Amino acid sequence: MITLHDYVLSANCYKVRLLLSLLELEYESVAVDFHPGREHKGTAFREVNPMGHIPVLTDGEHVQRDAHAILVYLAACYDRGGTWYPVDDPARLGDTAQWMAFADATASTLSAARLAINLGYDLDLDAARLGGHEVLRVLDEHLWFQERAGHDWLVDGATPTLGDLAVFPDVVLAEEGGVDVLDYPAVRRWLDRVKQWPRFTLMPGVFPFTTS
Amino acid sequence: MNTSWFPVADDHDIIPRHVVRASLHGHELVVWRADDGNVNVWENRCLHRGVRLSIGSNDGAELVCRYHAWRYANRSGGCTYIPAHPADAPARTVQCATHPVALRYGLVWTRLDGGDHDDPPVLDALESDPFVLRARPVAASAAAVLAALESFTFAPVGAPPDREPTVECESVPGGVTVTATVDDVVERVVVFVQPVGLGRSVVRPVRSGRPADPMVAWRHHARVLGRFVDEVERLPPTDADADGVVEVAVAPPVARPSSDRRTVRIERKWTTADQIAAFELVDPSGEVLPVIQPGDHIDVHLPGGLVRQYSLTNAPGESDRYRIGVKRTVDSAGGSAYLHEVAAVGDTLEISVPRNHFALRRNVPDTLLIAGGIGVTPILSMAQALARVGLGFELHYFASSPAEFAFEEILEALGPSVNRHVGLDADATSAELERLLAQPGPTRQVAACGPPPMLDRLRRLAADAGWADDAVQFEYFDSGEVDRSSVFTVELARSARTIEVATGVSVLDAIRADGIELASSCERGACGTCAVTVLDGEVEHNDVYLSPAERAADDTLLTCVSRATSGRLVLDL
Numbered sequence: 015m016i017t018l019h020d021y022v023l024s025a026n027c028y029k030v031r032l033l034l035s036l037l038e039l040e041y042e043s044v045a046v047d048f049h050p051g052r053e054h055k056g057t058a059f060r061e062v063n064p065m066g067h068i069p070v071l072t073d074g075e076h077v078q079r080d081a082h083a084i085l086v087y088l089a090a091c092y093d094r095g096g097t098w099y100p101v102d103d104p105a106r107l108g109d110t111a112q113w114m115a116f117a118d119a120t121a122s123t124l125s126a127a128r129l130a131i132n133l134g135y136d137l138d139l140d141a142a143r144l145g146g147h148e149v150l151r152v153l154d155e156h157l158w159f160q161e162r163a164g165h166d167w168l169v170d171g172a173t174p175t176l177g178d179l180a181v182f183p184d185v186v187l188a189e190e191g192g193v194d195v196l197d198y199p200a201v202r203r204w205l206d207r208v209k210q211w212p213r214f215t216l217m218p219g220v221f222p223f224t225t226s
Numbered sequence: 227m228n229t230s231w232f233p234v235a236d237d238h239d240i241i242p243r244h245v246v247r248a249s250l251h252g253h254e255l256v257v258w259r260a261d262d263g264n265v266n267v268w269e270n271r272c273l274h275r276g277v278r279l280s281i282g283s284n285d286g287a288e289l290v291c292r293y294h295a296w297r298y299a300n301r302s303g304g305c306t307y308i309p310a311h312p313a314d315a316p317a318r319t320v321q322c323a324t325h326p327v328a329l330r331y332g333l334v335w336t337r338l339d340g341g342d343h344d345d346p347p348v349l350d351a352l353e354s355d356p357f358v359l360r361a362r363p364v365a366a367s368a369a370a371v372l373a374a375l376e377s378f379t380f381a382p383v384g385a386p387p388d389r390e391p392t393v394e395c396e397s398v399p400g401g402v403t404v405t406a407t408v409d410d411v412v413e414r415v416v417v418f419v420q421p422v423g424l425g426r427s428v429v430r431p432v433r434s435g436r437p438a439d440p441m442v443a444w445r446h447h448a449r450v451l452g453r454f455v456d457e458v459e460r461l462p463p464t465d466a467d468a469d470g471v472v473e474v475a476v477a478p479p480v481a482r483p484s485s486d487r488r489t490v491r492i493e494r495k496w497t498t499a500d501q502i503a504a505f506e507l508v509d510p511s512g513e514v515l516p517v518i519q520p521g522d523h524i525d526v527h528l529p530g531g532l533v534r535q536y537s538l539t540n541a542p543g544e545s546d547r548y549r550i551g552v553k554r555t556v557d558s559a560g561g562s563a564y565l566h567e568v569a570a571v572g573d574t575l576e577i578s579v580p581r582n583h584f585a586l587r588r589n590v591p592d593t594l595l596i597a598g599g600i601g602v603t604p605i606l607s608m609a610q611a612l613a614r615v616g617l618g619f620e621l622h623y624f625a626s627s628p629a630e631f632a633f634e635e636i637l638e639a640l641g642p643s644v645n646r647h648v649g650l651d652a653d654a655t656s657a658e659l660e661r662l663l664a665q666p667g668p669t670r671q672v673a674a675c676g677p678p679p680m681l682d683r684l685r686r687l688a689a690d691a692g693w694a695d696d697a698v699q700f701e702y703f704d705s706g707e708v709d710r711s712s713v714f715t716v717e718l719a720r721s722a723r724t725i726e727v728a729t730g731v732s733v734l735d736a737i738r739a740d741g742i743e744l745a746s747s748c749e750r751g752a753c754g755t756c757a758v759t760v761l762d763g764e765v766e767h768n769d770v771y772l773s774p775a776e777r778a779a780d781d782t783l784l785t786c787v788s789r790a791t792s793g794r795l796v797l798d799l
Contacts, residue, residue, distance in 0.1 A: 159444070197363035199239045202244075202246070203239070203244060223283075225283055
């Protein structure tokens with residue numbers, strides 16, 4: 015039985031929910047009162063995760079914290095095709111890890127701006143937005159060249175990886191933090207492609223790709 | 227406001243079913259390509275609640291707002307459907323502000339409201355084989371970027387390293403042409419600058435000629451441009467940065483109400499079935515035609531003052547032409563004969579803007595479409611609209627012989643939903659209609675068009691089978707002769723006038739003769755345009771527009787054909 019300590023508006027929880035859906039896994043969601051209750055910083059929750067972060071996933075006896083660690087764990091256990099975390103191909107695996115790490119940069123910029131706007135976090139909003147544009151420029155240039163080389167995803171190859179999955183949520187929600195994605199057309203096309211994955215799921219603020 | 231042409235997107239960016247957001251001089255734009263290849267550049271704002279249309283969806287023919295699903299047609303930007311008002315055709319004035327579009331040198335160009343109709347700049351350097359390099363956003367004004375471009379320099383791709391290139395810069399409209407030379411390696415790049423908004427621009431380089439290795443050229447110029455952008459962004463802002471930029475939300479120009487009449491040219495004429503000529507009509511100067519909604523018709527003004535109504539058979543988004551079918555009628559006063567025998571490709575015709583008295587609800591999962599003969603024309607536009615949004619329908623098309631089925635190419639595209647009924651007599655037609663109408667339901671509706679006897683039977687059978695009045699939409703394409711022998715008095719309550727209606731004169735003509743303006747369209751009791759409210763008196767309903775319930779209420783009169791059975795009628799005019 016898989017259980018996810020979850021908060022509906024969290025981009026990091028969303029990426030886990032997304033992979034659970036993509037892998038067609040049943041799970042139980044335990045809602046954490048992240049805002050305004052700050053339950054994740056409370057004594058009880060720190061017994062689940064001493065870092066006081068969500069999401070946390072339990073699968074039977076195994077407790078996994080950290081969103082990206084959860085993605086790796088789920089892919090290793092349940093992705094029978096082995097495409098999401100390509101351990102058999104060192105270059106693709108390295109690139110996958112690199113783009114998962116890139117999501118740390120989106121978290122400290124795009125996601126930070128969103129937390130400041132949506133949940134009133136006290137942080138330097140201008141710096142977060144400026145940093146957001148820097149990461150989006152890098153992302154847009156990479157995706158533009160990927161398209162020209164015939165690749166749809168962040169990592170070369172026919173199938174998406176955890177790199178796409180890790181970067182997608184903060185980027186798709188960037189405008190909630192006031193970071194305008196007007197200037198990044200290749201990013202917008204990639205967002206549309208991600209939204210067309212089979213069993214793609216939504217969260218508040220994410221619109222489906224529709225053609226009707 | 228600067229109304230010059232500027233590129234706002236790379237043609238390559240406008241992929242099928244994608245919606246692109248762009249900006250020019252602080253005006254937000256939505257850019258999308260329809261399945262017919264046409265690229266639209268509109269103001270990025272739904273006319274309903276102001277939501278950005280760029281978060282909506284592109285169905286290949288229409289752009290659909292994410293918020294309340296208002297649908298806007300390819301080319302004209304006219305609203306074709308408002309889901310919250312399923313039974314009403316949207317007003318023709320609900321139209322997105324559209325901007326002119328040109329595709330040139332691999333870029334999508336537009337201009338803000340200007341007036342004259344010039345074209346984007348023509349540059350010899352790009353006339354053969356322009357090759358679009360990667361555009362870069364810049365956090366600096368277009369003026370600052372243009373100033374910096376005067377000293378822009380780069381090494382031509384493929385030149386030996388460590389050699390200083392010779393660089394020539396020449397100003398062109400909206401950018402510069404830079405020619406870099408090392409020995410016999412020459413590379414020419416035109417850099418266009420798109421003014422995005424306050425302190426923001428996009429540089430869009432296009433290379434003269436396709437390089438030997440595109441990827442190498444893209445990489446090379448991405449590095450060159452990256453260095454240039456870094457330098458420009460480190461420059462202190464200048465006064466020029468605010469020059470010519472409109473950053474505030476500006477009320478867009480109101481969609482001009484189209485004048486009622488316009489001239490069209492016959493682009494194509496062909497025989498689509500026995501005794502049925504089909505016409506495709508386009509604007510003579512290539513302008514966009516007013517938006518089409520399913521069930522629309524146009525008035526065609528013919529020599530001798532004849533006016534005839536023809537339904538449009540167009541599919542959603544097919545907005546560059548109107549397609550009509552004209553049946554030759556034996557007792558024709560000359561309208562259909564003129565169109566069949568005289569009108570030729572290249573001729574012009576006077577038409578009205580489209581009107582709709584036959585609105586199609588698009589919130590019903592199951593629609594029964596019934597067409598008799600030439601009555602198929604509005605039904606075809608409805609079937610294509612339903613197919614486009616994935617709603618279920620069956621089309622039943624009645625004709626006397628196989629040769630009378632018109633618009634085969636549309637029928638074929640509609641596939642197995644089309645059912646043909648050939649050569650049925652009146653009784654067999656009734657029996658078939660009775661079978662089709664046997665199961666009314668809350669998720670079903672009927673839309674029908676055909677000759678009056680067939681529609682009369684259909685309406686009676688539908689009522690007998692228990693269909694609600696508002697679940698059965700219909701349009702007559704011909705109304706029988708009206709007996710105009712009666713004489714009576716009409717009192718216009720608000721105008722305090724009394725008018726005598728003489729033998730052979732319609733109420734409409736009598737009222738107009740008295741100097742009172744009243745709108746009309748078909749003047750055959752079919753469209754409802756000339757309806758007025760009756761305050762007193764008994765009406766002889768000669769129209770085919772009002773439902774039995776509306777007739778029974780006796781409070782509405784179609785002035786073109788209906789008369790009085792009482793000696794006196796009081797109208798709310």
